[in-house]
Amino acid sequence: MSGNGSMPPAAGGDVVELTIPVKADLVVLARLTAATVASRAGFGVEEIEDLRLAVEELCLSLVGADDNGRLRFAYRRTDDAVTITCTFEPEGTGNQEARTGDELSLRILDALVDEHGRNGDGREATAWLRKRRARSTL
Amino acid sequence: MDQTFEITEDDGGSVPVVSVAGEIDVATAPQLRDRLQARVASGSSTMAVNLLDVTFLDSTALGVLVGALKRCREAGGDLRLVIAEPRILKVFEITGLTEVFTICGSVDEARR
DSSP, X not given: XXXXXXXXXXXXXXXXXXXXXXXXXXXXXXXXXXXXXXXHTTOOHHHHHHHHHHXXXXXXXXXXXXXXXXXXXXXXXXXXXXXXXXXXXXXXXXXXXXXXOOHHHHHHHHHHOSEEEEEOOTTOEEEEEEEEOOGGGO | XXXXXXXXXXXXXXXXXXXXXXXXXXXXXXXXXXXXXXXXXXXXXXXXXXXXXXXXXXXXXXXHHHHHHHHHHHTTOOEEEEOOOHHHHHXXXXXXXXXXXXXXXXXXXXXX
């Protein structure tokens, strides 16, 4: 289910932050962190795999391999969910803008997470997702 | 990381098979794209892409496979996928691409 674009409420929980340069071979760090935070939050194996793919698509909805800048992630673990925000901070003074996400990425996010959305256009944008833990693992 | 990413090619059967192992993501997908484009350019209009040893696949990988399928069909052939892992198949299902590709459960089936 898509979000309406507003940011998720930042209420409580533990937050892990990660900043990486926009380099294709470093996006794996965003996946590894998502998997670790989800595991520590008690998510099941299938949910962790969903989150790994979802965070990758979150990145791809903002940047392409040729973009320059940084991706700043915040992983928030609460009692029943993991919320991930990803902000693209372009480098330089050119016309580089955050991407708007292609159809495949959005379909994957729709299917794998409970909510997702996006704030901002143009040079700096933030995309976010939230996945709740399945009731059977609560 | 992508240390385990590997592409191998087998021309021994009736249909050439390109086998991929590891994670196909934004870092590794360009390598697969280049190999598939080279195969089509060299005359392989029908081939199978074996994804049995793929452990992760994102929308970049899907884009590469859709592009290769298009080139194969324009050349009068087809591109078949070999998938057995439910987690990998799920990505094709949620994007509707199971309706687009011929998906086989084994390399032998893809070669028929």
